[in-house]
Amino acid sequence: xxxxxxxxxxxxxxxxxxxxxxxxxxxxxxxxxxxxxxxxxxxxxxxxxxxxxxxxxxxxxxxxxxxxxxxxxxxxxxxxxxxxxxxxxxxxxxxxxxxxxxxxxxxxxxxxxxxxxxxxxxxxxxxxxxxxxxxxxxxxxxxxxxxxxxxxxxxxxxxxxxxxxxxxxxxxxxxxxxxxxxxxxxxxxxxxxxxxxxxxxxxxxxxxxxxxxxxxxxxxxxxxxxxxxxxxxxxxxxxxxxxxxxxxxxxxxxxxxxxxxxxxxxxxxxxxxxxxxxxxxxxxxxxxxxxxxxxxxxxxxxxxxxxxxxxxxxxxxxxxxxxxxxxxxxxxxxxxxxxxxxxxxxxxxxxxxxxxxxxxxxxxxxxxxxxxxxxxxxxxxxxxxxxxxxxxxxxxxxxxxxxxxxxxxxxxxxxxxxxxxxxxx
Amino acid sequence: xxxxxxxxxxxxxxxxxxxxxxxxxxxxxxxxxxxxxxxxxxxxxxxxxxxxxxxxxxxxxxxxxxxxxxxxxxxxxxxxxxxxxxxxxxxxxxxxxxxxxxxxxxxxxxxxxxxxxxxxxxxxxxxxxxxxxxxxxxxxxxxxxxxxxxxxxxxxxxxxxxxxxxxxxxxxxxxxxxxxxxxxxxxxxxxxxxxxxxxxxxxxxxxxxxxxxxxxxxxxxxxxxxxxxxxxxxxxxxxxxxxxxxxxxxxxxxxxxxxxxxxxxxxxxxxxxxxxxxxxxxxxxxxxxxxxxxxxxxxxxxxxxxxxxxxxxxxxxxxxxxxxxxxxxxxxxxxxxxxxxxxxxxxxxxxxxxxxxxxxxxxxxxxxxxxxxxxxxxxxxxxxxxxxxxxxxxxxxxxxxxxxxxxxxxxxxxxxxxxxxxxxx
Numbered sequence: 001x002x003x004x005x006x007x008x009x010x011x012x013x014x015x016x017x018x019x020x021x022x023x024x025x026x027x028x029x030x031x032x033x034x035x036x037x038x039x040x041x042x043x044x045x046x047x048x049x050x051x052x053x054x055x056x057x058x059x060x061x062x063x064x065x066x067x068x069x070x071x072x073x074x075x076x077x078x079x080x081x082x083x084x085x086x087x088x089x090x091x092x093x094x095x096x097x098x099x100x101x102x103x104x105x106x107x108x109x110x111x112x113x114x115x116x117x118x119x120x121x122x123x124x125x126x127x128x129x130x131x132x133x134x135x136x137x138x139x140x141x142x143x144x145x146x147x148x149x150x151x152x153x154x155x156x157x158x159x160x161x162x163x164x165x166x167x168x169x170x171x172x173x174x175x176x177x178x179x180x181x182x183x184x185x186x187x188x189x190x191x192x193x194x195x196x197x198x199x200x201x202x203x204x205x206x207x208x209x210x211x212x213x214x215x216x217x218x219x220x221x222x223x224x225x226x227x228x229x230x231x232x233x234x235x236x237x238x239x240x241x242x243x244x245x246x247x248x249x250x251x252x253x254x255x256x257x258x259x260x261x262x263x264x265x266x267x268x269x270x271x272x273x274x275x276x277x278x279x280x281x282x283x284x285x286x287x288x289x290x291x292x293x294x295x296x297x298x299x300x301x302x303x304x305x306x307x308x309x310x311x312x313x314x315x316x317x318x319x320x321x322x323x324x325x326x327x328x329x330x331x332x333x334x335x336x337x338x339x340x341x342x343x344x345x346x347x348x349x350x351x352x353x354x355x356x357x358x359x360x361x362x363x364x365x366x367x368x369x370x371x372x373x374x375x376x377x378x379x380x381x382x383x384x385x386x387x388x389x390x391x392x393x394x395x396x397x398x399x400x401x402x403x404x405x406x407x408x409x410x411x412x413x414x415x416x417x418x419x420x421x422x423x424x425x
Numbered sequence: 426x427x428x429x430x431x432x433x434x435x436x437x438x439x440x441x442x443x444x445x446x447x448x449x450x451x452x453x454x455x456x457x458x459x460x461x462x463x464x465x466x467x468x469x470x471x472x473x474x475x476x477x478x479x480x481x482x483x484x485x486x487x488x489x490x491x492x493x494x495x496x497x498x499x500x501x502x503x504x505x506x507x508x509x510x511x512x513x514x515x516x517x518x519x520x521x522x523x524x525x526x527x528x529x530x531x532x533x534x535x536x537x538x539x540x541x542x543x544x545x546x547x548x549x550x551x552x553x554x555x556x557x558x559x560x561x562x563x564x565x566x567x568x569x570x571x572x573x574x575x576x577x578x579x580x581x582x583x584x585x586x587x588x589x590x591x592x593x594x595x596x597x598x599x600x601x602x603x604x605x606x607x608x609x610x611x612x613x614x615x616x617x618x619x620x621x622x623x624x625x626x627x628x629x630x631x632x633x634x635x636x637x638x639x640x641x642x643x644x645x646x647x648x649x650x651x652x653x654x655x656x657x658x659x660x661x662x663x664x665x666x667x668x669x670x671x672x673x674x675x676x677x678x679x680x681x682x683x684x685x686x687x688x689x690x691x692x693x694x695x696x697x698x699x700x701x702x703x704x705x706x707x708x709x710x711x712x713x714x715x716x717x718x719x720x721x722x723x724x725x726x727x728x729x730x731x732x733x734x735x736x737x738x739x740x741x742x743x744x745x746x747x748x749x750x751x752x753x754x755x756x757x758x759x760x761x762x763x764x765x766x767x768x769x770x771x772x773x774x775x776x777x778x779x780x781x782x783x784x785x786x787x788x789x790x791x792x793x794x795x796x797x798x799x800x801x802x803x804x805x806x807x808x809x810x811x812x813x814x815x816x817x818x819x820x821x822x823x824x825x826x827x828x829x830x831x832x833x834x835x836x837x838x839x840x841x842x843x844x845x846x847x848x849x850x
Contacts, residue, residue: 021607021611022607049609052609077599077602077603078599078602078603078605078606079603079606079607081606082605082609083606084607084609084610085607085610085611086610166829169829170831171732173830173833174449174502174503174731174732174733174831175726175727175728175731176503177501177502177833178447178502178503178727178730178731180503181443181447181474181503181504181506181507182446182447182504182510184507184509185474185477185509185510186509186510190727192728278706281703281706296726297726298724298726298728299723299724300725300728301600301722301723302615302721302723303596303600303617303725303728305603306600306602306603307596308599309595309734309735310735312829314829389829392829393827393828394829395825395829400820402818403633403814404591404594404737404739404814404817405594405598405633405817406598406599408598408599408602
């Protein structure tokens with residue numbers, strides 16, 4: 001950093017908040033933030049339950065945590081300070097909330113705000129980075145990337161994705177070994193439903209489990225393609241006849257030609273409501289009805305995004321690195337930026353962290369390239385493998401206790417004494 | 426072994442077969458069998474797809490596999506030689522199949538038969554152990570325990586169970602950390618459905634994830650108790666109000682007071698069929714309908730029983746040990762026995778392998794003791810923890826490749842040349 005980029009704000013406190021769906025490694029980012037700030041002598045507050053804690057002046061004093069507790073965040077899944085799904089409205093629509101945030105920042109001498117989340121959070125950080133000047137308060141806002149959806153713009157990949165990708169590839173491989181051994185007299189079709197409402201990144205990662213026409217997964221269903229029932233059933237049938245069994249990985253966001261989620265178009269629960277999050281049972285029923293094969297289906301749901309026990313080392317390292325970089329950028333006086341991951345080589349994989357303007361990231365969505373899906377629509381291409389494969393490499397260290405469970409840390413999360421009147425977001 | 430117990434059958438080949446649902450560690454048993462037999466200079470054939478391969482004379486020559494491939498079975502899930510769900514009828518009902526088996530044994534000089542499975546397989550091994558004498562063929566039959574259901578009699582626990590128990594406890598812990606961090610604005614109730622049609626062993630293991638009224642899982646639903654909707658909903662509500670969120674672990678075999686599986690009583694698919702394997706979505710719909718809470722549910726299905734990446738070291742060690750002991754018993758001339766796990770101490774946990782008569786195991790089912798379920802029906806007792814806790818201890822070694830995936834082995838599975846006419850089981 002050149003001295004010219006340094007801000008006058010060299011004193012004050014740093015506020016860190018987690019936002020949106022949590023991941024297996026978002027706390028590694030928190031560890032990166034807190035360890036880097038401690039090394040620079042800067043106090044870190046964390047907002048309890050994301051931006052809501054900042055609005056409510058419900059702040060956590062991270063200086064009350066031991067160095068070993070903070071280090072243990074590197075291997076603890078979930079959001080250690082709480083997260084939230086809460087999108088700030090625009091400045092015009094809800095100026096009061098922005099003013100409140102500045103008020104809270106001022107009351108606790110917060111000069112740096114690090115917001116760890118996805119597209120929406122990048123937008124919030126961007127808005128806050130601008131409002132400080134309007135309201136006459138010197139605040140630097142840094143977005144810190146996080147999302148299992150891998151849909152942030154600019155960054156090559158998103159911390160959180162590599163681990164869910166690894167979990168999904170391992171699970172696909174393992175369950176397929178199971179099905180292969182049972183297929184003669186039992187299950188012939190296994191359907192694994194994975195997260196991904198709008199983009200098939202996680203479903204694509206399942207493709208890393210095997211390569212070649214006979215290797216599982218035999219069929220991947222992406223939200224990028226309209227579901228073609230006839231083509232799907234024909235492929236299932238051909239696979240069972242050739243291989244003896246068939247593993248299907250389906251993105252939760254698979255839609256029919258009319259644009260409806262398959263999960264909603266099919267099953268209704270006991271009360272007649274459309275069932276959500278259940279494309280796997282819908283596909284299974286279809287396979288049973290039309291082809292008569294015995295099936296099993298799995299929906300790991302939260303298990304996939306919290307599976308720190310199967311995390312990727314590359315992902316955990318990147319999550320830590322963006323946290324540390326965010327502090328560097330903030331203390332160097334940068335504003336309205338996000339530390340992003342830049343890939344310099346596929347093989348051997350090389351990456352580095354660089355700052356990118358939040359304006360290029362906020363509210364944008366990175367789609368999976370069409371070139372990642374095979375022409376038949378059911379698999380991933382060599383280009384997809386080149387991109388995905390490095391992201392699941394290495395096993396992130398995880399200490400286990402004598403009880404056979406991972407040693408996950410629970411922080412004290414001591415509240416900072418409030419100084420302002422209550423505020424209801 | 427005393428020399429007096431030695432059989433005259435000191436030459437000949439050994440046949441090993443896998444039966445029923447496979448596990449994360451059944452191949453560790455195969456490794457134990459093959460390594461022990463190789464050390465004693467005995468050739469091992471494996472039946473392809475369990476007893477079906479024996480009936481069809483579809484045998485695999487394991488001497489074609491390298492020592493390192495056999496060693497890799499110790500960490501490879503699924504059934505390396507194929508398994509099947511096929512129960513031999515009684516001798517009276519289908520004498521032809523027994524005669525065929527003896528014919529195959531005779532054709533390949535098979536003097537020892539090791540059948541790796543659950544209750545049904547113990548029954549088959551027992552029947553075969555008797556028929557040899559009737560048909561004038563000297564064969565020693567050993568049952569080798571395996572089942573994630575943990576329902577075999579005599580043995581303290583079943584190889585395969587400890588690993589699914591560990592996977593379930595870890596997954597419950599991890600997903601609960603996720604839910605805890607999101608609960609304020611998102612999911613308040615998380616429901617994890619686990620295997621266990623008749624007994625709640627796996628559901629009980631989820632209880633190891635936490636202890637105390639506020640720790641997840643907050644509610645466990647066992648097949649041992651009729652589902653009490655009002656009590657369940659009251660407990661969910663009280664937990665959400667007190668803790669902020671609630672993790673429920675439900676055994677797939679939960680039934681209502683009328684004895685119907687809840688999974689079948691509720692959801693119907695797009696074709697109007699009752700959905701199987703879906704107690705979690707039924708419970709989720711109930712929570713939504715009656716309490717209005719946002720929910721998520723997960724059904725890991727085969728992922729749980731194939732999750733070698735999260736296997737218990739105790740379980741993997743026991744799986745290997747029963748395989749080795751089975752060879753020792755067979756070569757010592759024992760017949761109609763099973764190597765079972767005997768617990769000599771809870772803490773520190775100590776176990777050993779001993780032979781037990783198949784007659785005491787075949788077709789029996791070990792229930793979970795009533796003393797393992799708390800009086801309110803929603804949790805596990807200290808006695809359950811004492812029993813379960815040692816079984817998930819230690820992490821079984823697992824080599825990963827540079828590609829970030831476990832190095833699972835795929836055997837050559839070279840067929841032995843058939844010598845008999847074809848037979849259709």
